[in-house]
Amino acid sequence: MGVKSDIEIAQEAKMLHIKEVAKSVGVEEDDLEFYGKYKAKLTEEYLKKAESKKKGKLILVTAINPTPAGEGKTTVSVGLGDALNRLGHKTVIALREPSLGPCFGIKGGAAGGGYAQVVPMEDLNLHFTGDFHAITSANNLLAALLDNHIQQGNELMIDTRQIIWKRAEDMNDRALRNIVVGLGAKADGVPREDHFVITVASEIMAILCLSSDLEDLKKRLANIIVAYNFKGEPVTAGDLQAVGAMAALLKDALKPNIVQTLEHTPVIVHGGPFANIAHGCNSVRATKTALSIADYTVTEAGFGADLGAEKFLDIKCRIAGLKPDAVVLVATIKALKYNGGVPKTELGKENLEALKKGIVNLEKHIENIQKYGVPVVVTLNSFITDTEEETNFVKEFCEKKDCRFALAEVWAKGGEGGEALAKEVIDTINTKPSNYAPIYSDDMSIKDKIGTVATEIYGADGVTYTPAASRQIAKIEEMGFSKLPVCMAKTQYSLSDDPTLLGRPTGYNITVREVYVSAGAGFVVALTGAIMTMPGLPKHPAAYDIDVDENGKITGLF
Numbered sequence: 001m002g003v004k005s006d007i008e009i010a011q012e013a014k015m016l017h018i019k020e021v022a023k024s025v026g027v028e029e030d031d032l033e034f035y036g037k038y039k040a041k042l043t044e045e046y047l048k049k050a051e052s053k054k055k056g057k058l059i060l061v062t063a064i065n066p067t068p069a070g071e072g073k074t075t076v077s078v079g080l081g082d083a084l085n086r087l088g089h090k091t092v093i094a095l096r097e098p099s100l101g102p103c104f105g106i107k108g109g110a111a112g113g114g115y116a117q118v119v120p121m122e123d124l125n126l127h128f129t130g131d132f133h134a135i136t137s138a139n140n141l142l143a144a145l146l147d148n149h150i151q152q153g154n155e156l157m158i159d160t161r162q163i164i165w166k167r168a169e170d171m172n173d174r175a176l177r178n179i180v181v182g183l184g185a186k187a188d189g190v191p192r193e194d195h196f197v198i199t200v201a202s203e204i205m206a207i208l209c210l211s212s213d214l215e216d217l218k219k220r221l222a223n224i225i226v227a228y229n230f231k232g233e234p235v236t237a238g239d240l241q242a243v244g245a246m247a248a249l250l251k252d253a254l255k256p257n258i259v260q261t262l263e264h265t266p267v268i269v270h271g272g273p274f275a276n277i278a279h280g281c282n283s284v285r286a287t288k289t290a291l292s293i294a295d296y297t298v299t300e301a302g303f304g305a306d307l308g309a310e311k312f313l314d315i316k317c318r319i320a321g322l323k324p325d326a327v328v329l330v331a332t333i334k335a336l337k338y339n340g341g342v343p344k345t346e347l348g349k350e351n352l353e354a355l356k357k358g359i360v361n362l363e364k365h366i367e368n369i370q371k372y373g374v375p376v377v378v379t380l381n382s383f384i385t386d387t388e389e390e391t392n393f394v395k396e397f398c399e400k401k402d403c404r405f406a407l408a409e410v411w412a413k414g415g416e417g418g419e420a421l422a423k424e425v426i427d428t429i430n431t432k433p434s435n436y437a438p439i440y441s442d443d444m445s446i447k448d449k450i451g452t453v454a455t456e457i458y459g460a461d462g463v464t465y466t467p468a469a470s471r472q473i474a475k476i477e478e479m480g481f482s483k484l485p486v487c488m489a490k491t492q493y494s495l496s497d498d499p500t501l502l503g504r505p506t507g508y509n510i511t512v513r514e515v516y517v518s519a520g521a522g523f524v525v526a527l528t529g530a531i532m533t534m535p536g537l538p539k540h541p542a543a544y545d546i547d548v549d550e551n552g553k554i555t556g557l558f
């Protein structure tokens with residue numbers, strides 16, 4: 001009998017009714033809106049009450065630069081949360097919702113793995129409670145109202161060559177990256193070039209994740225810049241009278257969801273921006289609610305620390321007034337070897353040479369987190385292919401760097417395999433104060449903010465701007481948005497903007513090719529290298545291996 005798959009383990013799980021899980025941390029039945037027995041949303045009334053409560057300790061889980069399969073941030077977050085509960089600490093986990101894109105593409109789902117999973121994992125990885133469908137609908141309602149406004153006479157004098165709002169779909173569909181709409185007869189609309197982004201890169205997603213309540217959501221929606229008019233002035237969603245309808249579509253999606261781990265630890269799941277093309281963090285509402293409930297909140301941010309953690313620390317914490325107490329930096333032997341130049345197909349073989357070469361990636365991420373003044377604990381997410389020699393090498397490396405270290409065996413053992421890490425994290429929080437501060441200040445220019453992230457976090461010598469990007473930055477600053485934080489869109493495979501530069505690249509510049517302002521979300525997006533906001537499917541999409549039988553049992557999700 002081989003190793004059970006994630007979905008087999010999840011489907012064998014005996015879940016508790018979600019009201020029992022919620023009750024275990026003081027959330028009553030009346031505080032919940034049920035979506036079946038195992039999923040619920042928290043009511044607006046409860047969320048309001050939670051705002052005034054004492055806040056517990058906040059632990060961010062991040063990682064080194066990953067392989068395409070991912071290195072186990074969500075898995076470790078779940079296992080660490082379970083372990084803290086096993087040790088008697090009231091703990092809630094706050095995670096992002098999975099996107100259908102990777103689910104049917106390369107990476108698979110985002111419910112953790114092995115014996116450290118969120119359940120019901122099929123629901124979580126597919127339609128969950130409908131939040132992403134609501135976000136997609138709100139995004140595309142705005143697009144429809146925009147094109148209809150043009151068709152109905154274009155009173156706002158929208159310049160169809162300067163439309164920046166894109167349509168969205170939560171799927172990896174490269175054919176939708178660049179399209180033409182409005183073809184056909186006069187009644188079929190005004191022809192123009194258009195584009196799709198994947199829902200998790202939509203500004204609506206970011207707004208949902210950063211909004212404090214419905215009123216804040218509506219304000220942010222109104223500020224979305226969809227286009228410029230013939231005079232070059234911004235046209236907003238407010239100008240298109242789209243806000244009320246979009247907010248109505250998002251009313252329920254704005255409420256965080258509660259589910260459980262295999263060990264019944266409560267998990268608040270809400271929002272799901274990717275960290276390479278968006279800000280990569282679950283919602284402020286989810287994180288703050290978890291903090292109001294628990295002594296420890298374990299949350300995660302996507303991809304490597306150069307992306308998710310940087311955006312958590314420089315965007316989410318700044319906007320929401322959050323202060324992390326510790327950072328858990330997930331490393332894996334396989335990703336370190338990958339960073340040492342080993343091809344994906346050879347990562348299961350012992351290779352100390354490659355490990356020694358690739359460990360500079362871990363070194364850089366340790367140094368980066370320390371720049372934010374937050375204590376860091378490195379955890380090695382143990383894979384069955386790891387050897388004792390490789391594991392000891394990483395442990396000794398961290399000891400030499402005077403960096404806290406613990407082995408995580410949560411995939412294989414669940415919470416029990418996370419107890420060593422949990423004890424290390426608790427001791428770190430109790431002995432090392434967090435002096436968190438973002439890496440750049442609000443009053444720096446947009447280029448100085450981008451330059452700071454590029455040089456301090458990526459290790460670049462500097463930034464090269466295309467003429468278009470420089471013009472866009474000048475316009476953004478002229479419109480008065482220079483105080484906003486920057487959201488870097490960059491490959492997750494390298495600290496640089498070149499996915500082939502592994503390890504700890506030096507002696508390079510990143511290239512910023514396009515810059516636009518997400519005025520509703522409250523940040524400026526800088527696209528680097530060849531990053532795409534609508535991914536494509538691989539030669540063998542995970543979709544080929546997914547099925548459902550006559551009893552409704554899904555197979556192939558992982």
Ligand SMILES: Nc1ncnc2c1ncn2[C@@H]1O[C@H](COP(=O)(O)OP(=O)(O)O)[C@@H](O)[C@H]1O
Nearest residue numbers: 069070071072073074075112113114382383411
């Ligand atoms: N220790 C491990 N051993 C084997 N597979 C693992 C381990 N940790 C994670 N995985 C698998 O790797 C994939 C990525 O894990 P995930 O937690 O989603 O990573 P991330 O959140 O960093 O992208 C999942 O399919 C998960 O089941």
Ligand SMILES: O=COP(=O)(O)O
Nearest residue numbers: 274275276280302303
């Ligand atoms: O945005 C990416 O998230 P993961 O690293 O969890 O896949």
Ligand SMILES: [Mg+2]
Nearest residue numbers: 073074075110
């Ligand atoms: Mg994840």
